[in-house]
Amino acid sequence: xxxxxxxxxxxxxxFFIFPLQSNANGEAQSTSNTKLISSLDDLKNKRIxxxxxxxxxAFAHKQYPQAEIFQYKGPADVLLGVKSGxxxxxxxxxxxxxxxxxIDPELGLIDKPFEFSPVGFGFNKKxxxxxxxxxxxxxxxKDNGVYEDMIDxxxxxxxxxxxxxxxPNKNGILVAGHVSDGGLPFVTLRNNENVGLNIELAxxxxxxxxxxxxFDDMExxxxxxxxxxxxxxxxxxxxxxxxxxxxxINFGEPYYEIGMSAFALxxxxxxxxxxxxxxxxxxxxxSILNSFQSNIIQEKRYLLILDGLKTTIIISILATIFGTLLxxxxxxxxxxxxxxxxxxxxxxxxxLRGTPVLVILMIIFYVVFASVNINPIIVATIAFGxxxxxxxxxxxxxxxxxxxxxxxxxxxxxxxxxxxxxxxIILPQTVRRILPIYKGEIITLVKMTSxxxxxxxxxxxxxxxIIRSRTFDAFFPLIMIAILYFLISLILIHIxxxxxxxxxxxxxxxxxxxx
Amino acid sequence: MIxxxxxxxxxxxxxxxxxxxTKIKKGEVVSIIGPSxxxxxxxxxxxxxxxxxxxxxxFIDGENILDKKTDVPKIRQKMNxxxxxxxxxxxxxxLENLTLGPIKLKGVSKKEADKKSMDLLKMVGLAEKAxxxxxxxxxxxxxxxxxxxxxxxxPEIILFDEPTSALDPTMVSEVLSVIRRLAKDGMTMxxxxxxxxxxxxxxxxxxxxxxxxxxxxxxxxxIFDAPKKDRTKVFINRIRNFIxxxxxxxxxxxxxxxxxxxFCEKQIxxxxxxxxxxxxxxxxxxxxxxxxxxxxxxxxIAHSEKTNQxxxxxQTTGNKFNPLDNKDxxxxxxxxxxxxxxxxxxxxxxxxxxRLELLFKN
Numbered sequence: 001x002x003x004x005x006x007x008x009x010x011x012x013x014x015f016f017i018f019p020l021q022s023n024a025n026g027e028a029q030s031t032s033n034t035k036l037i038s039s040l041d042d043l044k045n046k047r048i049x050x051x052x053x054x055x056x057x058a059f060a061h062k063q064y065p066q067a068e069i070f071q072y073k074g075p076a077d078v079l080l081g082v083k084s085g086x087x088x089x090x091x092x093x094x095x096x097x098x099x100x101x102x103i104d105p106e107l108g109l110i111d112k113p114f115e116f117s118p119v120g121f122g123f124n125k126k127x128x129x130x131x132x133x134x135x136x137x138x139x140x141x142k143d144n145g146v147y148e149d150m151i152d153x154x155x156x157x158x159x160x161x162x163x164x165x166x167x168p169n170k171n172g173i174l175v176a177g178h179v180s181d182g183g184l185p186f187v188t189l190r191n192n193e194n195v196g197l198n199i200e201l202a203x204x205x206x207x208x209x210x211x212x213x214x215f216d217d218m219e220x221x222x223x224x225x226x227x228x229x230x231x232x233x234x235x236x237x238x239x240x241x242x243x244x245x246x247x248x249i250n251f252g253e254p255y256y257e258i259g260m261s262a263f264a265l266x267x268x269x270x271x272x273x274x275x276x277x278x279x280x281x282x283x284x285x286x287s288i289l290n291s292f293q294s295n296i297i298q299e300k301r302y303l304l305i306l307d308g309l310k311t312t313i314i315i316s317i318l319a320t321i322f323g324t325l326l327x328x329x330x331x332x333x334x335x336x337x338x339x340x341x342x343x344x345x346x347x348x349x350x351x352l353r354g355t356p357v358l359v360i361l362m363i364i365f366y367v368v369f370a371s372v373n374i375n376p377i378i379v380a381t382i383a384f385g386x387x388x389x390x391x392x393x394x395x396x397x398x399x400x401x402x403x404x405x406x407x408x409x410x411x412x413x414x415x416x417x418x419x420x421x422x423x424x425i426i427l428p429q430t431v432r433r434i435l436p437i438y439k440g441e442i443i444t445l446v447k448m449t450s451x452x453x454x455x456x457x458x459x460x461x462x463x464x465x466i467i468r469s470r471t472f473d474a475f476f477p478l479i480m481i482a483i484l485y486f487l488i489s490l491i492l493i494h495i496x497x498x499x500x501x502x503x504x505x506x507x508x509x510x511x512x513x514x515x
Numbered sequence: 516m517i518x519x520x521x522x523x524x525x526x527x528x529x530x531x532x533x534x535x536x537t538k539i540k541k542g543e544v545v546s547i548i549g550p551s552x553x554x555x556x557x558x559x560x561x562x563x564x565x566x567x568x569x570x571x572x573x574f575i576d577g578e579n580i581l582d583k584k585t586d587v588p589k590i591r592q593k594m595n596x597x598x599x600x601x602x603x604x605x606x607x608x609x610l611e612n613l614t615l616g617p618i619k620l621k622g623v624s625k626k627e628a629d630k631k632s633m634d635l636l637k638m639v640g641l642a643e644k645a646x647x648x649x650x651x652x653x654x655x656x657x658x659x660x661x662x663x664x665x666x667x668x669x670p671e672i673i674l675f676d677e678p679t680s681a682l683d684p685t686m687v688s689e690v691l692s693v694i695r696r697l698a699k700d701g702m703t704m705x706x707x708x709x710x711x712x713x714x715x716x717x718x719x720x721x722x723x724x725x726x727x728x729x730x731x732x733x734x735x736x737x738i739f740d741a742p743k744k745d746r747t748k749v750f751i752n753r754i755r756n757f758i759x760x761x762x763x764x765x766x767x768x769x770x771x772x773x774x775x776x777x778f779c780e781k782q783i784x785x786x787x788x789x790x791x792x793x794x795x796x797x798x799x800x801x802x803x804x805x806x807x808x809x810x811x812x813x814x815x816i817a818h819s820e821k822t823n824q825x826x827x828x829x830q831t832t833g834n835k836f837n838p839l840d841n842k843d844x845x846x847x848x849x850x851x852x853x854x855x856x857x858x859x860x861x862x863x864x865x866x867x868x869x870r871l872e873l874l875f876k877n
Contacts, residue, residue, distance in 0.1 A: 413595060414591065416588065425606075
């Protein structure tokens, strides 16, 4: 019976969301009909989408003070904003946009690219050695023609295959921070691997140093803090040279020059208005099939999902174990009669319950372990475990306090010491009592892990972000991971239900009588 | 076996146990009785240190258990306790309740513990409930399991803390008969109880506790049939009393009558007795009346719920004065009436106090 109802819920979800999706498009059309955009000047009172912390962001604020500016986390969201009608115009780097527009017939450029600026990698001001090494390396490849060949292949000929570059782990490992969904020709994820000009350049640099290289995928806005706190060795994105940035970081030799472009839906742009817009929308099922094909099968994107799923599950399990152990300890301290023990525990509980997990997560990553090279998965485990521990401690306490005093006294009077009384008499009863509440806490924890993308962990949510950025399809990846999270929770609930059942003493008797 | 010296227990300013010294010998069954709130349970719980005494010393088999070096859990193993609220381990079956201690504390094998526990369950008549859980048992069954659980640890002494107080009246006897059987087998026991008849026939010695002390102790015969001290008498005979003070000749006689009636009603004193009491009081007051401006009269009516005895006590202060001995009376009708309704009339004059005690005929 229960299984049937889950399937029902699943279908209900599908049927509710599909119509909404088409509604959103309809709405977008109605708002854009007012006036077509013919030049950059028309942007002044429009809704403009930019990437938070980018030069486009700064430019839009300066140039169009009247406009409503939407700051997004990554390029994919800027694009989706325009496509879904949340913004009228988006601004992004002109080179990547050219590539994107090749595969997306809906979008068009407004005017020509503008605000050209050199771009380069970013280095920590304290690490002058790496900075000069890069410049020396860059001079070498410029001299021997490798650089020219790279530019030729990626930007002119459109060859998007990575050449084989050996990065032996001779002299250690180089950590590059980047944004994997930046877009070609600079960087993109294909077949679960980073490819692009940036990637090739960074790899060649690592090879030059005789080091192996690791790419940490981050939010664009988090790159510079990560560099200055030492989380990464250098920033491998097309970082535009600005005065503000120069104060914080050193730029390597510029390896390219790019401008910005504004883009919008073709039907909103005056120069495209003559184009025939009659497109026969695919039927419902073929569109689902197409979505499935592009979001899952193409470029082996299911690998991304699988990796993300694995990460989400690992973090969930580790954080649950850590949180439970921590909760036990905190609960013990909290229940102690000694003020030196119970007051710190009380403070811990109220702080952890009173601050968002995301903030704790970032504090641990960027502040506590600022100068330590630590696996972000461990950071996530610690942050979620600490949060879970605070709640668990209170759940445990209420469970233990709910057991009559007589149970403890009977154990003590029989000759058990306090610890043994706890283990043999109080604990088994507590476990049974708190399981129903604890179940909810663990499921909350699993869902909470969806924010680890902030510290460069590629979990399920991040995987969907990446796919979204490649396919510009918001709907399918989001629904898919919603279902995946739901399934994880469902399995967890079943496991915990089973646990609840087998800890029921009467269940044991039934089992005994059967055998 | 147990020696208690100057034991005291305070909770903040509240003194529960003042100063208790006593001994309990091997094989003895001691009942501890007394009004509620006089520290009976606290005394018992101090013996196994469930409550930490505030002063004094306790020796079990010559070992001072208040000494920091003493292994208290080890001593508790030979001195188990049965609680008013049973306290069976609710996550364990009846059998597991019995075997937990022997297996975990004494290292007995599971097989052996099971066998012995089944024997004990048979003894308390609950072998067929071995696989059940505590919440499936009645109160009486629970308490019998609790007793069996105690016995499984093979204790040398068992402390019973009001074992039948939480039970339905219909279930009291099944628990008491198990305790009786243990007494017959020679188990050393200390029992806090309100079951007087049981205490009387099961114990070798009775402690009457009052005011944080062992107020009176003795054989059951001494305590129940001939208690020496006032409070013991009041408690054993379940005496309730009513006091009325008269200071002038013009006191409110009707109010006095009304209050006596209310007292009689509360004590369920028979109508005839009530009428007799009122008449005797009236006649006595006539005898006392001429003197009431000079002396103060205290009237006390005491009724024993146990024996249904009704006593009237008249007390005055001053020179020796017995109203029944007055030569200046106009007639002796009043005296005759008093003599008809009462069977014992005792007059005492001591320390400036006149005390006239009249016991009514039943």
